[in-house]
Amino acid sequence: MATPTSAANPAAANKPAGRSAATKPAATTRRGGGGTGVFGTLAHVALIVWAILIIGPVLWTFLASFKTNAQIFGDPLTLPTSFGFDSWVRAWDKAHIGLYMWNTVFVVALSTAGTMLLGSMAAYVLARYEFPGNRVIYFIFVSGLAFPVFLALVPLFFVVRNLGLLGTHGGVILVYIAYSLPFTVFFLTAFFKTLPTSVAEAAAIDGCSHTRTFFQIMMPMAKPGLISITIFNILGQWNQYLLPIVLLPGNVEDKWLITQGIANISVNAGYEADWPGLFAGLSITVVPVMIVYIIFQRQIQSGLTSGAIK
Amino acid sequence: MRHGRYPFIIGFLAAPLILYVVFVISPYFQAFYIALTDWRGITATPEYTGFDNFARLFDDEVFWHAVRHHIVLLVAMPLLTIAIALFFSFLLNLGGGSKGGRMTGVTGSTFYRVVFFFPQVLAVAIVGVLFQAIYRPDESGVINGLLGKIGVQPIGWLTNPDLALWSIIAVMVWQAVGFYVVLFSAGMSAIPKDVFEAAALDGAGRFRMFFSITLPLLWDTLQVGWVYLGIAAFDGFALVQVLSVDRGGPDNATTVLPLEIWRNAFNFSKYGYASAMGVALFFMTITFAVLTLRVTRRERIEL
Numbered sequence: 227m228a229t230p231t232s233a234a235n236p237a238a239a240n241k242p243a244g245r246s247a248a249t250k251p252a253a254t255t256r257r258g259g260g261g262t263g264v265f266g267t268l269a270h271v272a273l274i275v276w277a278i279l280i281i282g283p284v285l286w287t288f289l290a291s292f293k294t295n296a297q298i299f300g301d302p303l304t305l306p307t308s309f310g311f312d313s314w315v316r317a318w319d320k321a322h323i324g325l326y327m328w329n330t331v332f333v334v335a336l337s338t339a340g341t342m343l344l345g346s347m348a349a350y351v352l353a354r355y356e357f358p359g360n361r362v363i364y365f366i367f368v369s370g371l372a373f374p375v376f377l378a379l380v381p382l383f384f385v386v387r388n389l390g391l392l393g394t395h396g397g398v399i400l401v402y403i404a405y406s407l408p409f410t411v412f413f414l415t416a417f418f419k420t421l422p423t424s425v426a427e428a429a430a431i432d433g434c435s436h437t438r439t440f441f442q443i444m445m446p447m448a449k450p451g452l453i454s455i456t457i458f459n460i461l462g463q464w465n466q467y468l469l470p471i472v473l474l475p476g477n478v479e480d481k482w483l484i485t486q487g488i489a490n491i492s493v494n495a496g497y498e499a500d501w502p503g504l505f506a507g508l509s510i511t512v513v514p515v516m517i518v519y520i521i522f523q524r525q526i527q528s529g530l531t532s533g534a535i536k
Numbered sequence: 537m538r539h540g541r542y543p544f545i546i547g548f549l550a551a552p553l554i555l556y557v558v559f560v561i562s563p564y565f566q567a568f569y570i571a572l573t574d575w576r577g578i579t580a581t582p583e584y585t586g587f588d589n590f591a592r593l594f595d596d597e598v599f600w601h602a603v604r605h606h607i608v609l610l611v612a613m614p615l616l617t618i619a620i621a622l623f624f625s626f627l628l629n630l631g632g633g634s635k636g637g638r639m640t641g642v643t644g645s646t647f648y649r650v651v652f653f654f655p656q657v658l659a660v661a662i663v664g665v666l667f668q669a670i671y672r673p674d675e676s677g678v679i680n681g682l683l684g685k686i687g688v689q690p691i692g693w694l695t696n697p698d699l700a701l702w703s704i705i706a707v708m709v710w711q712a713v714g715f716y717v718v719l720f721s722a723g724m725s726a727i728p729k730d731v732f733e734a735a736a737l738d739g740a741g742r743f744r745m746f747f748s749i750t751l752p753l754l755w756d757t758l759q760v761g762w763v764y765l766g767i768a769a770f771d772g773f774a775l776v777q778v779l780s781v782d783r784g785g786p787d788n789a790t791t792v793l794p795l796e797i798w799r800n801a802f803n804f805s806k807y808g809y810a811s812a813m814g815v816a817l818f819f820m821t822i823t824f825a826v827l828t829l830r831v832t833r834r835e836r837i838e839l
Contacts, residue, residue: 273644281651366553376817379563380811488776491665514659
């Protein structure tokens with residue numbers, strides 16, 4: 227099966243096969259096999275403690291969304307007395323979490339699609355075609371990886387404003403695409419270089435145009451790499467906080483994205499004394515991400531780490 | 537094959553390149569110029585003031601607070617994250633001892649890996665809001681509530697200036713460890729199994745194996761991890777902005793340069809000054825990356 231793992235991490239793919247059978251006699255040398263003994267116990271304690279540290283805060287937030295203000299400010303270790311979803315409804319409607327979610331889904335869907343289309347087009351040309359300036363253009367794209375986005379923040383704000391795109395989703399989408407290109411081009415150029423040339427050559431002899439070769443032959447062949455980097459971009463753009471608060475200021479609250487919406491509710495929860503609403507809003511954002519993560523955890527793990535494994 | 541080659545190349549490169557130059561490359565170049573002006577966004581053309589902004593930066597107490605915090609972050613965050621992640625990835629991949637001549641992880645490895653990695657998919661801003669409740673300074677905070685059960689007085693995790701930065705570093709480590717567990721696990725699985733088998737036959741214990749085999753053979757991956765975490769140490773914006781008291785407080789005890797850049801630009805409209813900070817941040821990041829790659833360069837161990 228062509229999972230992203232095997233593509234992103236070729237080292238894992240060539241595990242020595244059939245070795246365990248050949249070395250069976252060594253089984254007699256098992257030392258504390260299966261993790262028993264003092265070491266095994268300590269290891270399990272450490273792992274369980276860290277697992278609780280991860281699950282604890284998330285579970286507490288989920289439970290707190292069913293509590294009342296008084297219960298939230300009381301003993302933090304008690305369970306909620308009833309499981310009503312009023313606070314969830316309040317967060318979805320009154321605190322506009324629903325609206326922010328849809329805005330984010332809309333923006334990220336378009337920006338990730340745009341990133342993948344433009345990024346793979348550029349990467350394909352840079353990887354497969356010799357032409358004057360090829361190296362220079364590649365270098366310009368990749369140099370973007372070395373600059374902190376905070377350096378560009380002020381001029382970027384004015385570029386977007388002068389184009390009349392401040393406070394619009396279109397502006398955010400274009401900026402997301404532009405800032406996702408360096409890594410996408412870097413990763414996909416390397417990936418397209420690994421694909422065999424013979425298929426594309428055969429297509430050219432059959433009279434297939436360059437464009438058609440790209441969309442109908444190269445894109446399907448590059449699927450494992452494309453999946454990894456798509457996951458990488460979806461998560462990166464979904465979790466963006468800096469760009470939304472700069473590009474979607476306070477006067478366009480109806481256009482806000484989920485991260486800035488949640489951060490804003492946490493500021494307001496104090497004034498409006500609606501703490502269950504805040505935790506319900508948090509739960510509404512965390513639960514879908516958690517479900518998607520559990521289903522696709524293998525792909526997500528390899529997609530996110532693919533940048534670091536050459 | 538020749539037919540329509542250049543129109544195709546230009547057609548495919550034009551859109552991405554224009555977008556990239558307009559929104560990424562041109563702002564980076566403009567930033568270096570704006571840093572040399574006193575622009576406050578009111579006048580059409582910024583007034584050139586030379587290195588005035590940088591001179592002011594040197595006398596700015598808040599700037600130096602932020603720089604000091606980056607140094608603390610740069611040392612503590614990668615060290616803690618890598619140490620914890622190495623420990624866990626060793627347990628999850630090799631901690632089970634050898635079974636049938638193969639090194640295995642402890643039981644439940646997959647479960648732990650899935651749980652540990654989870655914070656990585658959460659937005660930093662969301663994590664910040666999540667930990668506000670955990671760190672609350674009275675007994676209603678989750679940690680203080682737990683400590684109260686064993687008779688410990690509530691601790692001002694974020695309100696005590698000596699503690700606040702460390703509380704924030706703890707959240708960064710909390711979120712990052714899982715990523716590096718997965719990264720190091722991939723590195724460990726690339727180490728040929730017969731190396732461990734040979735060591736086991738020679739009577740090497742788990743600890744000997746870790747320090748004499750796993751660590752040296754994992755060096756490249758560790759180096760990548762160190763660079764990633766170091767670059768993250770120059771950020772910290774979202775977490776500090778959302779989680780800390782008064783955005784960088786109390787009394788600038790947790791502020792970081794990205795936060796000051798954002799504040800100077802979008803709260804005080806000091807665009808020239810904010811850009812000068814951006815330039816300073818850029819040179820710090822680049823210096824760090826180049827130094828790390830230089831200092832940690834080692835002979836590759838060929839297998």
